[in-house]
Amino acid sequence: MGILEINNVNKRFGGLQALGDVNLSVEEGTVHAIIGPNGAGKSTLLNCLIGKLLPDTGTVTFEGRSILGLKPHQINQLGISRVFQTPEIFSTLSVFENVMIACFAKRDGSFQLNPLTSIRGERDIHDKVEQMLLDVNMADKRNAIAASMSRGDKRRLEMAMCLVQDPKLLLLDEPTAGMARADTNNTIELLKEIEEKRGITMVIIEHDMHVVFSLANKITVLAQGTPIVEDVPSKIKGNLKVQEAYLGGAHE
Amino acid sequence: MFGLDKADTRTFLFVIAITLLAPFILNPFPTDSALAQFNGGYPDLMQRFMIFGIFAVGFNILFGLTGYLSFGHAAFLGVGSYAAVWMFKLLSFNIIPAIALSILVTGLFSLAIGYICLRRSGIYFSILTLAFAQMSFAMAYSVLSNPSFNLTNGETGLQVYASDPQYLKGSGPDITHLFGLEMNATKTLEVGAWAFQFNTGFYVCAFFMIVAFYIAMRIFRSPFGLMLRAIKTNQTRLNYTGLNSRPYTLAAFVISGMYAGLAGGLLAAMDPLAGAERMQWTASGEVVLMTILGGAGTLIGPLLGAGFIKYFENIFSKINDNVLHTWFSLMPESIENFLVTIIHPFVGKGWHLTLGLMFMLIVIFLPGGLVDGGTRIWNKITGRNRTSPDVVASPKPAE
Numbered sequence: 037m038g039i040l041e042i043n044n045v046n047k048r049f050g051g052l053q054a055l056g057d058v059n060l061s062v063e064e065g066t067v068h069a070i071i072g073p074n075g076a077g078k079s080t081l082l083n084c085l086i087g088k089l090l091p092d093t094g095t096v097t098f099e100g101r102s103i104l105g106l107k108p109h110q111i112n113q114l115g116i117s118r119v120f121q122t123p124e125i126f127s128t129l130s131v132f133e134n135v136m137i138a139c140f141a142k143r144d145g146s147f148q149l150n151p152l153t154s155i156r157g158e159r160d161i162h163d164k165v166e167q168m169l170l171d172v173n174m175a176d177k178r179n180a181i182a183a184s185m186s187r188g189d190k191r192r193l194e195m196a197m198c199l200v201q202d203p204k205l206l207l208l209d210e211p212t213a214g215m216a217r218a219d220t221n222n223t224i225e226l227l228k229e230i231e232e233k234r235g236i237t238m239v240i241i242e243h244d245m246h247v248v249f250s251l252a253n254k255i256t257v258l259a260q261g262t263p264i265v266e267d268v269p270s271k272i273k274g275n276l277k278v279q280e281a282y283l284g285g286a287h288e
Numbered sequence: 289m290f291g292l293d294k295a296d297t298r299t300f301l302f303v304i305a306i307t308l309l310a311p312f313i314l315n316p317f318p319t320d321s322a323l324a325q326f327n328g329g330y331p332d333l334m335q336r337f338m339i340f341g342i343f344a345v346g347f348n349i350l351f352g353l354t355g356y357l358s359f360g361h362a363a364f365l366g367v368g369s370y371a372a373v374w375m376f377k378l379l380s381f382n383i384i385p386a387i388a389l390s391i392l393v394t395g396l397f398s399l400a401i402g403y404i405c406l407r408r409s410g411i412y413f414s415i416l417t418l419a420f421a422q423m424s425f426a427m428a429y430s431v432l433s434n435p436s437f438n439l440t441n442g443e444t445g446l447q448v449y450a451s452d453p454q455y456l457k458g459s460g461p462d463i464t465h466l467f468g469l470e471m472n473a474t475k476t477l478e479v480g481a482w483a484f485q486f487n488t489g490f491y492v493c494a495f496f497m498i499v500a501f502y503i504a505m506r507i508f509r510s511p512f513g514l515m516l517r518a519i520k521t522n523q524t525r526l527n528y529t530g531l532n533s534r535p536y537t538l539a540a541f542v543i544s545g546m547y548a549g550l551a552g553g554l555l556a557a558m559d560p561l562a563g564a565e566r567m568q569w570t571a572s573g574e575v576v577l578m579t580i581l582g583g584a585g586t587l588i589g590p591l592l593g594a595g596f597i598k599y600f601e602n603i604f605s606k607i608n609d610n611v612l613h614t615w616f617s618l619m620p621e622s623i624e625n626f627l628v629t630i631i632h633p634f635v636g637k638g639w640h641l642t643l644g645l646m647f648m649l650i651v652i653f654l655p656g657g658l659v660d661g662g663t664r665i666w667n668k669i670t671g672r673n674r675t676s677p678d679v680v681a682s683p684k685p686a687e
Contacts, residue, residue, distance in 0.1 A: 112528055142530065
């Protein structure tokens with residue numbers, strides 16, 4: 037029984053079967069990549085996991101409890117954090133404030149009415165944020181306004197906001213999309229470090245094979261809304277079904 | 289001091305000093321001089337500076353901090369006034385129960401309206417609030433004023449009559465008072481050619497304004513305020529960070545509604561009369577102008593904006609053609625007439641024109657409002673490059 041269990045999930049948009057009988061089990065402590073050609077249903081699947089879409093049938097359970105129908109903030113409170121394709125950060129606030137918000141959300145829950153407490157008095161939150169910024173090598177940028185940073189730094193900040201909440205499961209939606217090679221490598225390094233040091237379970241949706249094969253312990257290949265292969269990386273490369281899916285059945 | 293950091297304490301003390309010394313600062317010209325009409329230091333106007341300062345500071349919590357533009361805040365101002373006048377009618381002219389009820393009633397009223405309007409954001413939220421305010425106006429103007437149920441006294445406006453019960457009045461004064469201190473009591477201090485007026489009502493309003501400003505400062509510097517700024521920036525990220533934005537926006541809406549209620553209650557406390565026109569959409573638009581003019585999202589901006597607009601409204605509107613003729617009387621008659629004709633549309637009843645032009649200039653050239661302008665000038669003088677002290681800086685590194 038994995039930490040995240042997806043059973044018989046179906047999703048239909050009008051005449052299009054976006055997801056058909058998806059069964060997937062993510063083991064605790066692994067990095068599980070979901071790959072597939074464009075239109076395979078990767079994003080739809082992810083959106084079903086984070087409360088943005090509701091599957092037509094099937095169940096999704098996290099640590100044995102169903103998360104279908106929960107709102108995004110409730111899912112996050114259970115310990116699932118999400119990294120977006122385009123970094124979603126608080127762009128007008130400083131790096132420090134960005135991470136601090138995540139910290140407060142973890143400590144105080146989804147709503148806390150404390151208009152008269154002073155932020156300056158929250159020593160433990162400050163320490164935690166400082167430590168986090170050191171961990172992701174952003175301590176020198178603590179006062180930078182988030183919008184002014186490079187794509188790679190924004191990704192790093194978004195990651196820091198997720199990590200500071202000590203998530204049990206990290207969902208990454210194409211974490212290196214649109215990045216320069218150097219930034220991509222930095223991100224891979226960062227993710228490797230997270231895996232080694234923190235042992236957080238990760239689900240990565242990715243196009244870039246370099247990223248997938250550097251990180252994943254297990255790969256699921258989606259084609260036309262259905263998982264066709266699930267295996268360790270070394271066996272995926274030579275798999276005929278996978279080549280077929282990516283090359284559009286060229287051997288016919 | 290007061291749980292604020294150094295820069296904030298300085299801002300706070302500055303606001304207190306300016307407020308308490310307002311009777312001097314606003315009366316720079318001798319009473320008999322030609323410029324005396326530019327003096328703003330008379331009780332009625334000074335009270336308005338404070339009251340609309342409170343209104344704008346509260347509005348800024350919703351608009352400047354949270355990013356929700358309400359076009360219906362005057363409804364809360366009006367409800368606050370009606371609540372206060374009812375307390376005068378039923379209990380006594382003491383302003384404390386009146387103001388307490390104003391804040392309470394507007395709190396509940398804004399909770400109901402906010403609950404519905406905050407289902408939408410952006411322009412749809414603005415339109416919803418506008419619709420609610422216009423409905424409130426229509427209700428106050430006609431629906432809630434009929435012989436069997438007269439809550440607002442319609443066109444005439446709600447006021448206190450001799451036949452009203454005033455159960456707790458006893459031998460108290462026949463005029464609004466704070467435990468016997470009458471609101472319109474004014475002491476005049478004559479210094480040479482100057483006359484400075486110290487009015488009880490003004491200092492009562494100033495007290496409430498300072499408290500309101502202090503609370504707003506604390507909100508700006510609290511985790512709650514940080515979340516409000518996060519909502520303005522990126523609601524998607526906020527939700528995926530585990531925070532529920534709805535209760536936060538609703539709390540901000542109710543708080544700013546209560547500020548408006550306090551302002552409305554004070555308006556009634558200074559002059560025990562409440563009319564429906566206080567809830568008109570033009571009044572809602574005015575507080576939007578005040579906040580943007582002063583600098584939305586800054587602490588002190590809304591106060592400046594409120595002062596600026598109220599000064600214009602009361603001083604520029606008093607300049608008529610006769611005044612203009614006396615100004616230019618030294619010039620040849622043809623030039624005098626020409627100048628008067630040119631300036632005429634911009635003063636007197638045309639003060640809105642001047643205000644509109646200034647508003648356009650500020651929005652185009654100083655998007656951050658008067659505070660932005662002040663900061664730029666300050667940077668020019670000191671040669672430094674720093675952002676406004678109001679823009680919340682991130683905290684210092686932990687020692």
